Amino acid sequence: MPARYLEDLSVGETWEGGPIPIAEDAVIAFAKAYDPQPMHVDPVAAAQGRFGGIIASGWHVAALVMRDYVESSPFGDTPLLGLQLDGLRWEEAVRPGDVLQARREILEVTRSRSKPDRGLVRIGVTVTNQHGRTVMRYTNLVQIFARPDAEAGC
Template sequence: MTSTDMYFEDFQVGEVHTSPTLEMTADLIVQFARVYDPQPFHLDRDAAGQSVFGGLVAGGFQTAALTWALALRTGMFDRCAVAGLGVDRLRWHAPVREGDVVRAVFWLLDGRPSNSRPGVAVSRFAYEIRNQRDELLLSLEMSQLLKMRPAGA
């Protein structure tokens, strides 16, 4: 089985998965900030250097969106993702800085077959974003609907 063949049943509670890495370049930070979070510490190195952050940093919601984007790069949700239900316990522990090489780390907390949707499970995953020094930058829990393995598959 490859990661793209996974269904809900293939995730084990507590089993840790790690995404590929991504270097957070100034271009990635600024492009997102121009559209969604146009604050000086996300847009301009000089202004960012004078801010409380002391340098260019990614927006918090860019980091949250990056969490799911990196998890998708594992291929583990290619076949089974149905929909997100909500995010809980979202925390920004430290800023994502220009030049950081980040990865998503995630694991299943719990899950069960849906009571109202046959073939679908309600799951809850913990996600973290960590940098090249293994520093925790973001944590959250996401409730998700995942497809269950079809009968006979």
């Protein structure tokens, strides 16, 4: 995809990434390294717990969604800088065998007054499983450059 800049973006624009398959060995490996709770790493303990089996760490899901975002490159090779993440919610357990889909929507586009060569884009992210149920959502604020030859005013 060609580079996209602040002026190329509009509120209401949406795109989807994925699919993001969830593999049990990856769930366990991530959790052993970063979130070693029994429901993420121990199939026997997880089967006896409140989820009835292994579930993915929410941080693993978030990392997979971030990778999907980078790989789908909705802004081409335009450099982005993540500034803020709000309202992160894990709404349903993610299990091995699930296939996730991330949908992103531009909620706000604002040119910086102090640095008119860039601006802010607020993006709503909703992640669903193969049954269409929301498993995670959040709002992300990113900084993106304006077109190098653009006039100020977005």
